[in-house]
Amino acid sequence: QSALTQPASVSGSPGQSITISCTGTSSDVGRYNLVSWYQQYPGKAPKLMIYEVNKRPSGVSNRFSGSKSGNTASLTISGLQAEDEADYYCCSYAGSSTLVFGGGTKLTVL
Amino acid sequence: QVQLQESGPGLVKPSETLSLTCTVSGGSISGYYWSWIRQPPGKGLEWIGHIYSTGSTNYNPSLKSRVTISVDTSKNQFSLKLNFVTSADTAVYYCAKYGMVNNYFDYWGQGTLVTVSS
Numbered sequence: 319q320s321a322l323t324q325p326a327s328v329s330g331s332p333g334q335s336i337t338i339s340c341t342g343t344s345s346d347v348g349r350y351n352l353v354s355w356y357q358q359y360p361g362k363a364p365k366l367m368i369y370e371v372n373k374r375p376s377g378v379s380n381r382f383s384g385s386k387s388g389n390t391a392s393l394t395i396s397g398l399q400a401e402d403e404a405d406y407y408c409c410s411y412a413g414s415s416t417l418v419f420g421g422g423t424k425l426t427v428l
Numbered sequence: 429q430v431q432l433q434e435s436g437p438g439l440v441k442p443s444e445t446l447s448l449t450c451t452v453s454g455g456s457i458s459g460y461y462w463s464w465i466r467q468p469p470g471k472g473l474e475w476i477g478h479i480y481s482t483g484s485t486n487y488n489p490s491l492k493s494r495v496t497i498s499v500d501t502s503k504n505q506f507s508l509k510l511n512f513v514t515s516a517d518t519a520v521y522y523c524a525k526y527g528m529v530n531n532y533f534d535y536w537g538q539g540t541l542v543t544v545s546s
Binding site: 319321350352353354356362363364365366369370373375407409410411414415416417418419420421422 | 465471472473474475478486488489490522527528530531532533534536537538539
């Protein structure tokens with residue numbers, strides 16, 4: 319059970335859109351539509367942003383969206399704002415009641 | 429609003445057992461899944477395992493031989509024990525409520541740093 323692969327860092331200017339990828343295998347991301355995304359500020363607990371690939375919990379801005387193609391899931395943030403600067407983690411169900419996280423991506427708003 | 433709070437020693441000696449408790453307030457622990465997740469300093473998240481309120485457990489295969497998660501519904505608490513710790517187990521440990529059907533963690537504790545050192 320290996321960690322999902324995310325880019326270490328991404329950046330964008332305010333108002334732009336960015337996409338963070340999360341690549342797994344046919345045993346996790348590719349097999350199940352059970353990918354979630356979390357936002358984490360330094361020293362804080364993660365916050366759920368997306369679940370079941372593309373569903374947003376109540377209270378999460380519609381600037382955040384999710385998608386999946388094959389073994390890769392993606393998180394897109396549109397209309398980038400300074401407050402979006404944080405670390406982002408994906409998580410996938412991996413079968414047999416186990417889960418796997420991605421390595422995390424640091425988003426910098428220029 | 430469900431709230432979770434981790435508690436336990438912040439310092440554990442190598443080869444000893446790390447023990448943490450998560451107290452759930454604002455809702456019942458019964459009928460839900462509860463998880464432990466950790467994050468080494470400067471690194472990513474790692475799922476440790478989860479437990480259903482009836483006591484059924486699932487663990488990360490890489491930690492399974494050293495981990496025990498238990499639940500005490502009378503106290504609305506669940507606990508983590510990690511045996512034979514090394515410096516690699518130094519991390520912030522989070523407890524979280526887990527939505528099994530949808531695979532998400534919707535409520536998190538604030539996290540507690542556990543350092544393994546002699």
